[in-house]
Every structure is written in C-alpha cells, then in structure tokens.
Amino acid sequence: MTPPDRQSFPIPRIGNEQTLNRMAEKRGDEEWVKGRLGDSRSRFLLLADLSVAVESTPDRSTTRLRWYTSDQVKDLGIALEDALLLGCDSDDIAVFAVSLSPAEATRVPGGGDTLKPLVDLRSLAMQEALPPTDLSLAGAARALAAWHATTKCCGRCGGHTRSKDAGWRRRCWACGQEFFPRADPAIIVLITDGERCLLGHHKRYAHSFYSTLAGFVEPGEDIEACVRREMREETGIEIGNVTYLASQPWPFPHLLMVGCWAEALTTALTLEEEELHDARWFTRAEVKQMLAGAHPDGFTVPGSHSIAYALIKSFVDQR
Ligand SMILES: [Zn+2]
Structure with a gap:
C-alpha cells in the first residue's frame, strides 16, 4: 500500500488560507498595537459567547463576516484593550477580533440583538456557508478567544x-x-487495508454520516503511537505503517488535526461502543458514491471544508 504523495495532497481550508501576516514581531510593541487599534482602517470581528457576528442576505444564500471599524466598536461601548490581533492583510490593514462574554454581550446598547446575526462557526463550517478566507479568519479568532475564555x-x-x-x-x-x-494535537486517520478504507459512524453524527476516526494525543505520546493506540481502542484494529499527510487547525476549541494514513494489519472489528455507533469497511467504489452523494444506502461523508474529506478523497484518488 502506497500512501498518497504529500505534495499533491489537497489542502483543507480552515486556517490554511494564508490571508494575513500574523505580525508576531509587533504583538509586544504596545505603541504599535495602540496605533493600529485607533486606526480608522483597522477591521474588527466581533464574537459573543464564541459565536461570530455575520451579515447575510435575507434569503441567507450568502453569509460573510461582519466587519466593524474601531469607532463602531467603541460606539457599542466595547473596550478595545483586550482586542486580539489576528494580523495585517496585504494592504497592511490590521485585523482584530473582540471576544465578548455572554454578560458583556447583553450590555451592548440594544442588548445582544444589536450584534445579531451571531452564528455558530461549526455549523457554518459544516454547511460550507462562509467563503474559505472568512472561515479561516473566524476560525483563528474563535480558537484564540476560546483559549482566553478558559x-x-x-x-x-x-x-x-x-x-x-x-x-x-x-x-x-x-x-x-x-x-x-x-493548540491541542489530535489525530485523524484514514485506515486502509489496501482495497478498502474504514470509516466510523459516531453517536453524535447524523444517522447516515461516516467519517475518518480521530482521537487526542496524550502527554508523552508521539503521533504514530497515538494513531496505533486510538485505533486499537476504538476499533480493535492493529495498525502497521503510519504516514503523516497534512494538518488542519480546527477551532473547536483549539485543536490541530494531524491527518494520517494508517495501514491495517488486521481487519476484524471490535468497536468501542461508547464512542462509535458503527464502523465498517468501504470499497473505493462505495466511497466514490458517498463523495458524490449517491450511495444506495444514503451514506454520506464530511464536506470539503474538512481534512476528513481530504483524507477520504485521497483514498478514492489513489491508484
Ligand atoms: Zn499566578
């Protein structure tokens, strides 16, 4: 079994759009940050209870991030001192996020309604409702804001x-x-026996939804050992070679998904039923139908925003 070529692996989109210079060298320069906070060209993204302020057309067919100026943020009575610097864009315009707790959001003039629509980023990502660059920016903001909140x-x-x-x-x-x-490392794994791949149905997923398996890296554990342990625990399958393919930041709350291919040495399944409702081996032909939304049993896979999709597609594309 030959894993896909890493160079040609499709890059998943969240966090991988290099839209901003992160300006790491300027973060500690208080004068510079203060200047950019007061700059009328700077843009601010608002989050309330980790939901993101957006604007959308009345029919909701188009959703985009809602950007505020520093004056607009101040008019809402929101202090800028804890604004999070996401970086500067190609026109050297600073991009910030301001994260409000639920209590702070209710103190905005007009209450929380002023900031609406506020949306759950995970749902937007699942529905592929945001342009990739917006999703990337909002993902970085949400991950950083979630860290501050705890x-x-x-x-x-x-x-x-x-x-x-x-x-x-x-x-x-x-x-x-x-x-x-x-950023907490987690593994996400495409297990294959060469001809088939193993996909699982999680209890929290919709009925017919199958995806690659995932788990958290524990302290003192490397990626390969984590893949072997997690897959053995969840499915009973023994793993041989593990190949790293690509990673994807996943801002729920602040994970780094490390995408791997894993070679199955055994194929008999013993499922950890607390986690997995079902797991089964799928042929390339079946997975192709699932990607096309045309599987006879209605089985579906994650959308193209996700590294899971990229892993599954790489299996179908493999010669
Ligand atoms: Zn202390």
Whole structure:
C-alpha cells in the first residue's frame, strides 16, 4: 500500500488560507498595537459567547463576516484593550477580533440583538456557508478567544491573569506566571487495508454520516503511537505503517488535526461502543458514491471544508 504523495495532497481550508501576516514581531510593541487599534482602517470581528457576528442576505444564500471599524466598536461601548490581533492583510490593514462574554454581550446598547446575526462557526463550517478566507479568519479568532475564555485564572496560584501582546500571552498579576495560546494535537486517520478504507459512524453524527476516526494525543505520546493506540481502542484494529499527510487547525476549541494514513494489519472489528455507533469497511467504489452523494444506502461523508474529506478523497484518488 502506497500512501498518497504529500505534495499533491489537497489542502483543507480552515486556517490554511494564508490571508494575513500574523505580525508576531509587533504583538509586544504596545505603541504599535495602540496605533493600529485607533486606526480608522483597522477591521474588527466581533464574537459573543464564541459565536461570530455575520451579515447575510435575507434569503441567507450568502453569509460573510461582519466587519466593524474601531469607532463602531467603541460606539457599542466595547473596550478595545483586550482586542486580539489576528494580523495585517496585504494592504497592511490590521485585523482584530473582540471576544465578548455572554454578560458583556447583553450590555451592548440594544442588548445582544444589536450584534445579531451571531452564528455558530461549526455549523457554518459544516454547511460550507462562509467563503474559505472568512472561515479561516473566524476560525483563528474563535480558537484564540476560546483559549482566553478558559485562562482567566492562573493555574499555579489562582490569581487573575491579564491579556498581553495583543492577545498572544496572558500573565498572572499575582505570581507573574505566563500562559501562551495553545493548540491541542489530535489525530485523524484514514485506515486502509489496501482495497478498502474504514470509516466510523459516531453517536453524535447524523444517522447516515461516516467519517475518518480521530482521537487526542496524550502527554508523552508521539503521533504514530497515538494513531496505533486510538485505533486499537476504538476499533480493535492493529495498525502497521503510519504516514503523516497534512494538518488542519480546527477551532473547536483549539485543536490541530494531524491527518494520517494508517495501514491495517488486521481487519476484524471490535468497536468501542461508547464512542462509535458503527464502523465498517468501504470499497473505493462505495466511497466514490458517498463523495458524490449517491450511495444506495444514503451514506454520506464530511464536506470539503474538512481534512476528513481530504483524507477520504485521497483514498478514492489513489491508484
Ligand atoms: Zn499566578
């Protein structure tokens, strides 16, 4: 079994659109950040309880991120000091996100209604309702905002932490401990025995939805060992070669999905039923039908926004 060529592997879209220069060297420059926060050209994305402010046509056929100027954000009574710098675009315009807690959102003039429509990014991603660049920007903003929302207190002394470096560091006011935004590695795996691939149906998925299997990397574990352990736990299958193909940031809350091909040494399934409702081996012909939405049993696979789709498609395309 030869895994697909990594160079020709289709790049999934969330977070991989290189739309912004992240400006890492400027984050700690308080004067620069202050200047950009007050710059009338700067753009601000608003999140409330991690939902994203968007604008859409009345029939909802087109949805785009809703951008605010710094004056518009201030008019809503929202302080800019904790704005998160996403980067600068090709015209050197700074792009920020401002994340409001549910309580802060209700204090905006007009209450939370002023910010509507606010949408769940995961649903938008699943429906492929946002342009890829918008999805990428909102994904980065959501991942960073989710980290801030759960890092308000110091894990060392319990003191309050404050945002620094335009959102890329938090520091405890009491003991000085510093915290940096994190991305949690998770594996997502296309298991194949050469002729077929193994796809699973999760309890939380819609009835006919099958996807690649996934799991979290544990401390002290490398990617290959994680793939072998998780796949054995979930399906009972022993894995031989593991090949890394591509990765995709997945902002729910701040994962880095590490996409791999895995060679099955055994094929008999023993499912971990708490996690998986079903898993089965599919031939290339069947998977092709699923990708086309034409499987006779109505089985479907994830949409093209996802690394799961890219992995599944690479199996179909493999010669
Ligand atoms: Zn502390």
